[in-house]
Amino acid sequence: MLRVFLVLCVVSSIMATGLNLGQEAKTWWTKQVYSTHYYTTGRLSEREVKYAGEAGFKSVFGVTNHTTPGRIGDEPVPTTDEIKQIATELAGLDFDIFPPEITTYKSMEAIEYFTAAVNDLPKPMLVYCTGSYMSTGTVLLYFLHMTQNEPSFEPKIYTEQFFQIGRAMGHDFDMEEDLIELVSEITGEPPIELRKEPNNEVEYYYLYWHAKFVSSDWFVAGQIREGHISAALDGGYKAIVNNRLGVTSPPDETPSQEEVTLLNIKDYTGTYLEGGRQSPDRLLETRLDPDKPNEYISPESETNFEDRNPGEFGDDIGQNEDDEREAMQASALPYLHMPFIQITAEIFYDYVDELEAASQHGPVIVHCWVGYRATLVALLAEGYFNCRDSDWAMTQAGLMGYHYGEGSDEHKVLQEVLDSMQCLDTSKSDKPLPHDVYRIVLMAAVFLRLFGT
Incomplete structure (x- = not known):
């Protein structure tokens, strides 16, 4: 009982800070691990490293050394050496990585190296691997180790929290015997029982590691890139729900395109204000760093900022839902457009039959721009279809890094739908x-x- 209380206390302490880079438009794909200082992710693209620097990360740590170029879906991703160069020379980030002699993160040598790196690297820190599994394990092992060795260290976690947080993030650490033994060695507590069946039933989850786990049926994401659709399909996801607004909105077909993310341009500046967010004058005014070199965008760029982002279904105005719908349908992924700015019980009930139909195909990704709206929909869907109450939803949201305050509009809609069933x-x-x-x-x-x- 005490340790469940500790989980809730730490989630509450994170809520109080208000800081969450996992809810920024440019870094929604990062996963906050029980602290505002540590986030994990999978194999990084050049764009994602730059986004990390723009959003406020200060350092990057590599758990895996990628010596050859790779791909996420249809998009190429660079080697570790290239990531280091982009991070330190263009994005202004410190960088470190496990040395070659450390061959697994599941060792005391790895924990001790990471602990020393944490002391040297500025925060917030982004820890990456190939599919976010090993990076998350690395951070949690560090927390576990520090809990045992530093009385003042926060956040404190013990055996139960280690595996609970892993499960809440879609990582089945309690199915690895050597990891269970290492946790027992660190804590001095008896090894937990090895679990035989996965909590996350998406077998190739790592292929589209960007999605955040709610349950084996429901996952959430920010804006999915067109080049990542094939990764989601190969990963085992069976349907997509989009909560972003369309090109126009009823009843009078008012233009309603949302913003698209642009390199070296501030977010949340309004699609249509002051002549349009993507007009030349407005782009110059809203640069994050006017002194960035043009090569920050690309070697051929004539500006030091991005003015279009077709990879995120961006056109001359903003994000274009028509383009996304066409791309999703071409991929054979069932697609549901469920647009809203703020979810209500009425909106959820209006779409509940279509959400259930989408889930009959298999695991569903619900997405919006940063994942905030999508997380509420996925929590409501999981709770409604699988009989979970608002207390479960609030705890799961907190462990995912989405911290809805007690009595907030989000909390109220979760209560209205899930506690009345x-x-x-x-x-x-x-x-x-x-x-x-x-x-x-x-x-x-x-x-x-x-x-x-």
Whole structure:
């Protein structure tokens, strides 16, 4: 009971800071690990390293050394040496990596090296590997080690939190016997039981590591890049739900394109204000760093800022949902457009049948611009279809890095939908049972009461 309380305390302390680079438009793909100073991710692209510097990261640490170029979906990704050069020379980030003699993050030598690096590197720190699994394990092992050795260290985690946080982020650390033994060695606590079945059932999750885990049915993301659609498909995802606004919105077809992310340009400046966000004068005014060299964008660039981003379905105005829809449909991924700015129970109920239909294909990615709206939809969907209450949703959101305050609009809609279901007692609710599975459970309960022993 005490350690569950510790989890909630640390989540509350993170909420109080208000800092979360995992909710920035440019770095939504990072995963906050139980602290505002440490985030993890998979193999980085050149763009993502630059985005990290623009959003406020101060250092990058590599768990894996990639000696040859690779790909994420249809997009190329550079080697570690190239990442280091981009980070230190263009993005203004410090860089470190495990040396060749450390062949696994699951060792005391790796923990000690990372601990020394943490002392030297400025924060916030971005820790990367190939698919975010090893980088997350590295950070959690560091927390575990420091909890045992430094009385003043925060956040404190113990065996239970180590594996709970891993599961909440889609990482099945409790299925690795050598990792379980290392955790036991560090804490002095008995080894936990090896789990046989995965919590995250998406077998190739690492192929599109950008998605954030809510459950085996529901994942969330910010704006998906066109080049990453094939990675999501190969990773095992079966449908996409888009919460971003369309090119126009009813009832009078008002232009409603949202912003698209641009290198060396501030976010949240308004798509249509002052002649348009992507007009030449406005772009010059909203540069993050006017002194960046033109080569920051590309060797051939004539400006030190980006004015279009077609890779994120950007046109001359902003993000174009028509273009995304066309690309998704061409990929054969079922696609649902569920646009809104702020979710309400009414909006959720309006789309609940379509969300259920999407989930029948298999794991669903819900996305928006930064993942905030999408996370609420995914939490509502998981809770509604699988009988989880708002307390579960708030805890899961916090462990994912989305910290909805007590009594916030987000908390209220979670309560309104999830706490009114009374999954096994329809007499206490005027709402239908959320999913056929609960009708089956109810029938089974009645059968056992009448005929069971």
